[in-house]
Amino acid sequence: MLNIWRISWRNSTRRKKRFFFTLAAMVMGVAVMTAMLVADKTTEDVFTYYEQMYVADADYxxxxxxxxxxxxxxxxxxxxxxxxxxxxxxxxxxxxxxxxxxxxxxxxxxxxxxxxxxxxxxxxxxxxxxxxxxxxxxxxxxxxxxxxxxxxxxxxxxxxxxxxxxxxxxxxxxxxxxxxxxxxxxxxxxxxxxxxxxxxxxxxxxxxxxxxxxxxxxxxxxxxxxxxxxxxxxxxxxVVADDRQSNDISGLYTFFYLIAALAIIISGFIVFNMIYTSVIERQKEFAIMKSLGYLQTSVSKLVLIEVLLLATIAVVIGVPFGVWIGDLFMMALLSVFAFDMVYSLNWAIPAMISATAGFVFPILFSLVPIYHAGKTSILLTLKGETSKGIYSNKSPLRFGVGLALLVFVFVDYPISYIAILAGVILLFPFVLTVISHLFRPVLTHVFGFGGTLAVQNLQNQIGRNANTSAILAVGIAVILLLGAAVDSAPDGYEREIRSTYGGDVRISSESPWSEENISALEAYEEVKEVHKLAEATPITWKTVNGDHRQFSVLSVSSGNASLYDHPDYTLNNKLVEQPSVLLGNRAFDEWGGEIGESIVMNTPDGKQELEVIGNVTTSHYSGYVAFMEEGHMDEAFGWEGSFDLLLTLEEGSHSFPPRVWDDFGHHLSGVETVEDEIRSTTSAISEMYSLIYVLMIMMIGLASIGTANTILMNTVERTSEISTMRAIGFTVSQVKRMILAEGLLIGITGVVGGVMTGVLLIFTASRSDLMEGFLIFHIPVSYVLIAVMTGLVFSQLASWSAASHASNIKLQSSLKEG
Known part of the structure; x- marks a missing residue:
């Protein structure tokens, strides 16, 4: 048994540079996944910690x-x-x-x-x-x-x-x-x-x-x-531990999971490329082994152990490295928030999950080449008819399936994004072929005859090279989608806040506003309208599953400016007819019931079951809120006081008069303008820009390791061919330029394909009801520029190693081997 592990280790390290690049990709994939999961769990713990600190040991x-x-x-x-x-x-x-x-x-x-x-x-x-x-x-x-x-x-x-x-x-x-x-x-x-x-x-x-x-x-x-x-x-x-009114971070968790999945999948693709190429190279070796009595399972087991050895090293190095990156990421992430929060790194469970994924994903991605190794035909291989595997596959069926999957661009469902990415990956051999022909004159002009040869060489291994470009494209596309979301969110939030804030200024008091106070405010020349706003808080309630939650209930009336946005204006009449509530979208989702059913609330007048007549979009507490008609809120609900006022300013008035603090400072507890609300809501999102840039560079860097590995494999396989070229007069510089041109073409295809795929994803998301208008169709130019520059530079750096290898090929010995 020990002997087979030694054999597998020697086979894995036979191509030292390929081994290093593949291992680096696997380590990076495990590390990024660990970092994102650590950030996810730690962020969840941070907010749970502060929730529990707020609740302390109190029950009521x-x-x-x-x-x-x-x-x-x-x-x-x-x-x-x-x-x-x-x-x-x-x-x-x-x-x-x-x-x-x-x-x-x-x-x-x-x-x-x-x-x-x-x-x-x-x-x-x-x-x-x-x-x-x-x-x-x-x-x-x-x-x-x-x-x-x-x-x-x-x-x-x-x-x-x-x-x-x-x-x-x-x-x-x-x-x-x-x-x-x-x-x-x-x-x-x-x-x-x-x-x-x-x-x-x-x-x-x-x-x-x-x-x-x-x-x-x-x-x-x-x-x-x-x-x-x-x-x-x-x-x-x-007393309920529920801070959803002040912390809307569910999207943050999705962001963590998306990056973690993307990193491990990209590294899985790189492992697939390496193992499949290794299997194709060693078909004669496998045929001889089988002729000497090795079973199909024995050959497959040998390759499986090679994958396990790589995975073990990647997990041992990647998990601790990922925990360290996760710590750095948490420091950057919590600096986005306005308060100085402390945290204790939650790394144990993320480390176990990442370690498991670090073993499972490489094996899953290697199942096809492992099976292919075991199925090696003795007769065909020894006759010299070796299989070229799936890399030569540019069938019409693949093209048709890829195009069919792109139809999901017009389907508003979460699975659409996966279908689009799958379709793009299937189409990439054709994309690489088209871009190769389009850029052939440019490459020939820049790199000479080496550019022309680069196009031909890429076509000889179209599947492998297309997969490498596709890896880069998928990373760029997903990050562009995230960048577009971060770019669009502030505008989306601003539109929602302005349409549902209910006025221009909200002022709060420690005592109910009297008619005399209201008249005094109406006398301000800047003030156009004044409306009372009652906010019953904290109000506890139960989800359909029986869990306790807590939010505010706001009063609405026909005279007030709208506090929510909904196309069915008859809802206002329904609120007047009987004691009932409208739920903000987030509160409705958390409740889990259906429109027409009743929600159980602990009101100031005791426990009540109130009919939910609709769910609405609102900026108040990010939609984690309820609305009730002001008359019912006073009489049936039991909340009598009105401590807030909503003021609409005259057109052209850009600021609220500071003298309100002098006139009402003895009981005034706060003044907030709609601009203040917009600023506080969007400031944290704006701070995410730098994190998205860092993640984009990390994803492109990870994909570029795959590019380096692929170019190196292409070069090693053509050692005899390169030696022959040198023998008939090619210089070292010309060979280097040829390989650099190959890397550049893979990078160009990945960048162009990634930007185009990103545009498709952004278009799909912009039409989605799930985004609720928060992502408009626009191309995030800054992210595109970073993606293009980083993708091309990293691709050239990745191909430089293979070019250096080619320049060091011993001409005489390689010709003898050929």
Whole structure:
């Protein structure tokens, strides 16, 4: 048994350069797959970690639709035998008092008063200081921006002054902007002891909410409290770990899987090329082995072991390398987000999956050549009638099937993309032939007679060379599709936000807006219309599978500007007829039911089953939201307060008057313009450009390893032919130019085919209902230029190794062997 492994090892390393290039491709494929899976799992863990940190050990909380309620109500719940621990919290809007002059909106800060910093119902990752000390707690970005450390004093305008007792890492409850530009539209957040904040604000005995932990599931107590609070301003909700309103990252996971699959498939194609060529070269060897008594299975086993040896080395090197790349990728990825998030690399399961794929995919791609090796005919091979394999296949059937698969360009279904790529791969021998003839005059002009020979040489091994070009084309096409999506998404989001935001400005308050307040705002010359907006949050509900989720419910009315986009305008009338809801698209998908069925919600008036009359497109919370008619929301749903206003500005007004902070600053909690929403939504996408560029270069680099391997195989097979050319007068320089021309032609075909395939994929995606108008048909010019330049340069670098090999061929010895 040991002997067969040694034989396989010698066979694998017989062609050392080919062995190196194939191994490099396999290592790269495993590494990229590992990196993407590590990024996927780690990203998922990061958001789960912060979800759980937000939830802490709390099971339920009591809130109010009037901003605050009496602590006496909370104490009545706290003494219940099922309640283990409670945490009282008060939120109050204020302003930093700074030494430097800053506009009032940039100094806005939400102060959260907490009854016990060390409670298990509150998770605060301390970076500096101690939670035991009674002082103000700052998140790291705020501490850096204010230049404050532990022991320094922070002063709040018209309230008081307190020393910094601790600085904490990112946590959702204290999410704050990290620069003054961000502070223009998003306020800072800090924590202080509850009694201090109550004394400062005069809200003694008042809190905004209470969290509590129960024995067991607490379901009976929850139902009792729902009934007890019915009709009052307070209500009870389960604490649910669900941050889908603030994190829409499902597309990111798809992106990771796509790149991982692309990398391992490209490396699989390269393995297929190498193993099949090796089998064709060794047909005489296999025939002799079979004539000496080797069985078909023995020959196939020999080749299989060669693949396993390569796969083992690739996995051993590629997995640790991929984990390291994944760590670098996570640092780059998390820098895209506005907050300083920490992460712990989740590499174990991705490493196992990648290791498994590192063995399975090379074997799968090698099954045909392994079978072909075992089926070698003794008689035909010894007579000299060796098979040329599938590489010579340019049958009309292949051409017809390839064209037929391209019809999927007009089919709106996810499988269409796979069908298009399969069709392109089938057509590539014909594409290579056409491009060879088109570029033949150019190659002849640039490389001389070597260019003409390069075209002929590629045709002699059309299948192998076409597969190599196809590998490059597929990598370029998929990355171009991703690039087009990243390019188009900001415009798509901007159109959706402007059409469904409901106005030009949204202002939020800590107390319900009175008619007097509204009239004062309407008197602003810049303001055209003012509409109330009620947002009931947090509202928990159940999916069809019984899982708890959480979102906001927004009020709509016939007078308001639309908060959603849907072609069926009768939905507004249906909302008025009876208490019912419209779900945003993401919420509808997560719910899992059908239109006309009922969704179970824990409303301020208790558990209710509300009919879902439609799903709509909206920019609010990326579609993870529900809508209800404002009258029903007040009476049937139980949410009375309206803390938000939507303002439409007069045409030509490009900014909202800063004096609103002076006029309403005592209860104003936030001002957001539609431009602010567009900027915050699209900024993370724009930061993805650099990552797409890096991935494009990695994919083209991986495909170029295949090009190097193919050109080298072509050169080694023609050693005798090249020696004869040298003997009749060809110079070393002419031979080099011939091989460089072959590499250039493979690169040109891959780049041209990749761009054309990418255009087909972009066209298909732009017509897809799944994209919902977020990807318009346009060619991402910057990505195309990078693809063309990188593809051609890498192809020339790849063919340089083969050209160097050809120049080192020993003329006399190779002619003797020939």
């Amino acid at each position: 909380w009591i809130l109010s639709d009037d901003h605050t309620f009496s602590e006496n109500t909370a104490e009545e719940v706290a003494v219940h035998s099922e309640v283990n621990e409670t945490l009282h919290v008060l939120d109050k809007q204020a302003f930093f008092e700074l030494e430097e002059e800053r506009p009032r909106n940039e100094r806005s800060v939400r102060i959260t008063g907490v009854s016990d910093f060390s409670s298990s119902l509150l998770k605060l990752p301390v970076a500096e200081g101690s939670l035991e000390d009674e002082g103000v707690i700052l998140p790291e970005p705020v501490a850096r921006l204010l230049g404050k450390g532990v022991g320094d004093s922070v002063r709040f305008a018209e309230l008081g002054e307190l020393e910094v007792s601790a600085i904490v890492e990112y946590v959702q409850i204290l999410a704050s902007p990290s620069d003054w530009e961000g502070a223009q539209s998003a306020g800072f957040r800090v924590m202080v002891p509850l009694d201090v904040l109550q004394e400062w604000t005069g809200l003694n005995g008042e809190i905004s909410y209470m969290r509590f932990q129960t024995e067991g599931d607490g379901e009976e107590l929850f139902l009792n409290l729902q009934e007890q609070f019915q009709g009052s301003s307070t209500f009870v909700q389960p």
